[in-house]
Amino acid sequence: MSKAGVVRSAPDPESAPVPGGQWPRAIYDILKAFDVRHMSYVPDAGHSTLIKLLNADPEVTSNVLTTEEEGVAIAAGAWLGGQRSVLLMQSSGVGNCINMLSLPVIARFPLLMLVTMRGEWSEFNPWQVPMGRATQPALEAIGVRVMRADAASDVIETVESAATLAYGADQQIAVLIGQRLLGKKKW
Amino acid sequence: MTSSPNPAFALSRRDAVKALLADRKDTLVVTGLGSASYDVHAAGDRDDNYYLWGAMGAAALVGLGLAQAQPKKTVLVVTGDGEQLMAFGSLATIAVAKARNLVIAVIDNGHFGETGMQTSHTGRGLNFADVAASCGFAHTATLTRIEEVKDLARGLGGAAEGPSLFVIKVATENPPRSLPPRDAIFIKNRFRASLDLAPS
Numbered sequence: 001m002s003k004a005g006v007v008r009s010a011p012d013p014e015s016a017p018v019p020g021g022q023w024p025r026a027i028y029d030i031l032k033a034f035d036v037r038h039m040s041y042v043p044d045a046g047h048s049t050l051i052k053l054l055n056a057d058p059e060v061t062s063n064v065l066t067t068e069e070e071g072v073a074i075a076a077g078a079w080l081g082g083q084r085s086v087l088l089m090q091s092s093g094v095g096n097c098i099n100m101l102s103l104p105v106i107a108r109f110p111l112l113m114l115v116t117m118r119g120e121w122s123e124f125n126p127w128q129v130p131m132g133r134a135t136q137p138a139l140e141a142i143g144v145r146v147m148r149a150d151a152a153s154d155v156i157e158t159v160e161s162a163a164t165l166a167y168g169a170d171q172q173i174a175v176l177i178g179q180r181l182l183g184k185k186k187w
Numbered sequence: 188m189t190s191s192p193n194p195a196f197a198l199s200r201r202d203a204v205k206a207l208l209a210d211r212k213d214t215l216v217v218t219g220l221g222s223a224s225y226d227v228h229a230a231g232d233r234d235d236n237y238y239l240w241g242a243m244g245a246a247a248l249v250g251l252g253l254a255q256a257q258p259k260k261t262v263l264v265v266t267g268d269g270e271q272l273m274a275f276g277s278l279a280t281i282a283v284a285k286a287r288n289l290v291i292a293v294i295d296n297g298h299f300g301e302t303g304m305q306t307s308h309t310g311r312g313l314n315f316a317d318v319a320a321s322c323g324f325a326h327t328a329t330l331t332r333i334e335e336v337k338d339l340a341r342g343l344g345g346a347a348e349g350p351s352l353f354v355i356k357v358a359t360e361n362p363p364r365s366l367p368p369r370d371a372i373f374i375k376n377r378f379r380a381s382l383d384l385a386p387s
Contacts, residue, residue, distance in 0.1 A: 038255060061255045063284050066276030073245035074280075077217070077252025080237060080375065082384045085252065103242035103249075107371035108387075170387045 023155040023181070024049035027114065030156065034163045036086050036112075037061065038078045040071035044090035046116030046182040051088065068093030069100035076109045084167050087113045091120075091135040091176070092128065098142050104172045105143040112166040113144070113174040114159070121179035132179075139174050150178035195331050200294055200357040204265060205230045206336045207292060207355070211263065214343050215253060215378075219246035219266025221301040222361075223294050227265050229365035234381035238367040238374055244274035247291050251281050254289040257382070261288050261344045268295040268309040275318075281350050282323035290343065291319075291352040296359045304359060316354045325349030331356045 027050055031039075039054050040063040041047065054060050061083075065071050068089045075085035089097075094115060104111040118125075119132020136146050145165070149158040158175055165171040204226035208216070217237045218224040223246070224238045237253075239245055250264035271277075271293050281289065297310025309315065316327040325348035330336055339353055368374055376386040 038252070063251070063255075063280060066279050069244070070248050070274070070277055070280050073242065073248035073274075074252035074255075076245070077249035077254075078256045079252075080249065080378055081215075081253040081256025082379070082382060083252075083256035100242050100245060103239070103245055103371075106241070107375045109375065110387075 023152045025053065026156050027159050028053040030159050030163060031086055032057075034084065034167055036084045036163075036167075038075075038083045038085040039063070039088065040065055040074050040085065041088035042068050042071075042090065042093050044088070044116045046090070046177065047088045047114070050114075067096050069097045072097050072100040072111065073103060075111055076103050076107065079109050084110065085112075087111070089113065089115055091115055091117045092131045094135045094138060094174070095131050098138055101139075101142045101144055101172065108170045109172070110166045110170050111144070111172040112163055114177065115174050116177045116182055117179040119179070122183075123179065136176065144172045144174050146174050146176060148176045148178060150180055152181060155181070196295075196297055196356050196358050197331065198333060198336070198355065198357045199362075200226055200296065200360065201229055201362050202333060203336050203355050203357055204294065206333055207263075207265070207340050209337070210340050211343060214261045214263050215257065217246055217250045217253065217262065217264045218367075219243075219264070219270035221267055221270060222296075223266045223270065224367055225362075225365045226294065228367040229362075232367065234377050236367070237378045240367075240369055240371070243270055244277070246270055247274055247277045247281060250289055250291065251277075251284055251286055254286040255284070258288060261290065262286075263343065264289070264291045266291070266293060267300065268293055268297065268307050268315070269299045269301070271315060272308055278315075278319050278322045278324070278352070282319070285349050287325075287347045287349055289350045290347075291350070292339075293352065293354045294357055295354050296357050298359050300359070300361060304361075309354075314354065316352060319350075319352035323349070324352050326351035327353070329354040329356065 071087040078085040119128035149155045162173040246266040254262040320327045
């Protein structure tokens with residue numbers, strides 16, 4: 001996957017740092033460059049721009065889920081039928097996914113999860129803290145590899161690398177997008 | 188222990204699933220863990236069967252992803268009432284996804300057959316056809332006779348307005364197990380090869 005193919009409308013990451021507000025667009029461009037035409041999501045404020053972009057794309061089939069583990073199974077089905085899928089959720093949803101992750105882990109289905117973090121940086125809601133703390137160890141315990149992006153400048157390389165590992169090397173990858181990058185939730 | 192015989196749960200599950208698959212042509216089949224996988228395997232192993240051995244609640248959703256990726260094929264999910272109960276919300280997700288080429292057959296014996304035959308929610312009165320209809324499925328019905336199953340089988344692959352769910356009431360029994368391969372990578376790659384897709 002060429003660098004040139006990855007970034008079409010976002011600024012070139014080599015020459016200009018992606019501004020904080022632009023990283024969802026950069027992820028969208030990476031997904032398009034990897035020919036991802038299928039996605040599932042449980043909404044999160046941190047993913048709202050990316051969800052809008054993917055929902056508006058007539059080449060992408062979108063599924064809104066009632067609970068996050070549904071998307072793990074849907075992604076496996078899409079791959080059985082020849083399509084690459086991406087799964088968007090907040091860190092609290094990772095806990096819902098654990099047993100369902102048996103499927104991609106044991107069957108070696110490509111899986112790319114993009115997880116926006118709560119409970120770890122400037123968090124005001126104590127209820128977000130336990131699952132925020134458990135997100136990475138829980139994923140690793142079931143066999144999903146975790147990669148983190150904590151600054152806007154990390155996002156492109158991290159998501160590109162994760163997409164290569166998932167779709168190229170049949171790995172199960174979760175990219176945790178740090179709460180520091182997302183900023184404080186506004187009320 | 189099982190409840191007293193109920194005439195609504197009279198079909199042999201093996202006969203029902205065999206009849207359901209008798210005229211499937213190029214319909215892709217996904218099976219839920221447990222008896223549904225054994226029933227489909229007993230009806231004849233095929234490369235375009237995708238058997239689940241775990242990930243309870245996955246069957247209908249694997250079917251949805253597959254149906255979306257293969258819009259020209261009909262995808263038939265064959266699963267049990269217990270497996271579908273674990274993915275209750277999936278009926279909402281599938282209904283709003285409006286996949287016309289997805290058909291779910293719930294082989295409903297009203298019990299959790301793999302774990303000691305405890306009475307399930309459907310055995311206590313819940314009807315999945317009603318639930319699916321409320322969610323917005325285009326076609327739903329509860330079948331109790333083999334002729335109805337044969338009619339459904341003949342109609343597979345026909346035009347649909349949206350996703351379909353059929354409950355097939357079957358007797359509470361444990362026929363001899365007919366075990367599909369447990370190697371999940373083999374089953375995945377065999378299935379993909381049947382669609383002319385590379386292993387990875």
